Amino acid sequence: MTLLMKSLRIFANQCRNCTTKSTPSIEFTASTVNIDGRKFSRDKWTNVTPNILKHLNRNLHLKPGHPLCLLRENIISFMYKSFPNRAGNPIFSIYDRLDPIVTTKKNFDSLLIPDDHPSRKPSDCYYLNKDFILRGHTSAHQEELIASGLDSFVVMGDVYRRDEIDASHFPVFHQAEGVRLFAKHQIFDDEKQSAELFEDGKRTPLKQEYHTEITSKKLQHDLKTCLTKLVHHLFGTDVETRWTETYFPFTHPSFELEVKFQDKWLELLGCGVIEQQILYNAGVPDKVGWAFGLGLERIAMRLYEIPDIRLFWSNDTGFLSQFEGATPDKKIKYKAVSQYPQCFNDVSFWLPEGGINPSDLYEIVRGVGGDIVEQVRLVDEFVHPKNKKRSQCYRIIYRHMERTLNQAEVNEVHKRIEGQLTSELGVTIR
Numbered sequence: 320m321t322l323l324m325k326s327l328r329i330f331a332n333q334c335r336n337c338t339t340k341s342t343p344s345i346e347f348t349a350s351t352v353n354i355d356g357r358k359f360s361r362d363k364w365t366n367v368t369p370n371i372l373k374h375l376n377r378n379l380h381l382k383p384g385h386p387l388c389l390l391r392e393n394i395i396s397f398m399y400k401s402f403p404n405r406a407g408n409p410i411f412s413i414y415d416r417l418d419p420i421v422t423t424k425k426n427f428d429s430l431l432i433p434d435d436h437p438s439r440k441p442s443d444c445y446y447l448n449k450d451f452i453l454r455g456h457t458s459a460h461q462e463e464l465i466a467s468g469l470d471s472f473v474v475m476g477d478v479y480r481r482d483e484i485d486a487s488h489f490p491v492f493h494q495a496e497g498v499r500l501f502a503k504h505q506i507f508d509d510e511k512q513s514a515e516l517f518e519d520g521k522r523t524p525l526k527q528e529y530h531t532e533i534t535s536k537k538l539q540h541d542l543k544t545c546l547t548k549l550v551h552h553l554f555g556t557d558v559e560t561r562w563t564e565t566y567f568p569f570t571h572p573s574f575e576l577e578v579k580f581q582d583k584w585l586e587l588l589g590c591g592v593i594e595q596q597i598l599y600n601a602g603v604p605d606k607v608g609w610a611f612g613l614g615l616e617r618i619a620m621r622l623y624e625i626p627d628i629r630l631f632w633s634n635d636t637g638f639l640s641q642f643e644g645a646t647p648d649k650k651i652k653y654k655a656v657s658q659y660p661q662c663f664n665d666v667s668f669w670l671p672e673g674g675i676n677p678s679d680l681y682e683i684v685r686g687v688g689g690d691i692v693e694q695v696r697l698v699d700e701f702v703h704p705k706n707k708k709r710s711q712c713y714r715i716i717y718r719h720m721e722r723t724l725n726q727a728e729v730n731e732v733h734k735r736i737e738g739q740l741t742s743e744l745g746v747t748i749r
């Protein structure tokens with residue numbers, strides 16, 4: 320298969336997971352699990368549940384205005400800006416719609432994860448059957464993308480791991496995976512052309528047996544520089560960071576980057592020099608490279624001060640409206656949403672000549688309603704065909720932090736708001 324055909328196949332694969340479809344069709348029969356028309360035969364490995372499968376098409380990372388989507392856009396903008404080619408175009412390509420149902424080969428074998436590795440245990444992941452799994456990490460796509468001819472890419476998407484559920488654990492979360500490959504001339508600048516990428520040497524804590532020491536050093540340096548810059552881009556240059564050494568089956572040497580938050584070191588990402596065997600298997604023996612993987616929720620929780628990982632799955636407009644319309648670089652500090660139900664009332668009026676300034680309206684609504692006003696949004700607008708007067712309708716969403724509001728008290732506040740809008744802004748309530 321040509322490189323172009325391989326890339327097109329991956330591109331086509333990307334589009335299959337349509338972003339607009341929210342609930343997958345799921346059916347469990349005695350012998351199969353059927354998901355959106357695809358049939359997976361059941362065997363003794365099958366441990367997916369309808370409850371976990373219903374997260375499949377949520378695609379929070381692609382949902383405009385969702386904090387995970389803002390973070391995705393922020394990381395993409397960093398990668399695009401930091402790595403231009405000579406013509407000024409980004410060298411990294413982004414794959415954020417790849418199907419989360421992958422073969423166990425991709426999820427484990429392609430990454431040299433040994434047969435007895437704990438991450439393969441059915442108690443740790445969600446198998447459709449012996450051959451298919453809900454990906455446990457975005458690394459699952461490394462080998463196929465490398466084999467398709469790509470040198471620099473980022474994969475983002477939902478990953479699935481059986482885990483307890485609490486404020487910081489949820490069985491579905493999101494990761495970003497970055498890979499960058501280098502040919503010899505990209506590692507050694509002109510004066511070092513005599514240096515070698517490869518040797519038939521020994522594996523040491525500093526390098527793989529295939530790499531010369533200088534190759535490994537250069538890769539580690541480039542990797543650490545990129546990730547330190549990314550963390551500074553996200554959290555500001557004041558944030559304290561440290562590197563620790565670790566083990567992953569797919570990289571050597573391997574590292575974790577930790578960041579200090581409120582006096583505690585938090586592990587933010589894993590990374591390392593890609594095992595050369597993976598590149599051999601992918602058909603690119605003449606290149607070397609680095610890879611990293613990071614959890615989006617972990618970062619977004621610190622960035623936006625979101626205290627509970629379960630909130631990302633919330634459909635509550637009290638949560639979502641805090642991020643709506645924001646740009647990826649906007650500083651947002653999440654404010655707790657009440658657990659009590661919302662109540663809403665609409666206010667419709669004719670505008671005075673010359674219109675009104677919406678910020679004056681927000682001011683009045685918040686001034687009168689105080690803390691029980693959670694959201695104010697323009698829901699309708701039209702011009703009368705005859706007299707050309709403009710009408711607007713705002714929806715005011717009320718919610719109390721400590722108790723359930725009753726409609727009568729909301730109506731009373733709402734009436735006062737209407738009164739002030741009339742007297743101060745000159746609108747005519749309809």
Ligand code: DAH
Pocket residue numbers: 455456457458496497567569570588589590591609610611612613
């Ligand atoms: N896949 C790893 C995980 O989910 C994260 C990771 C570590 C990805 C190191 C990488 C890497 O690409 O090089 O825990």
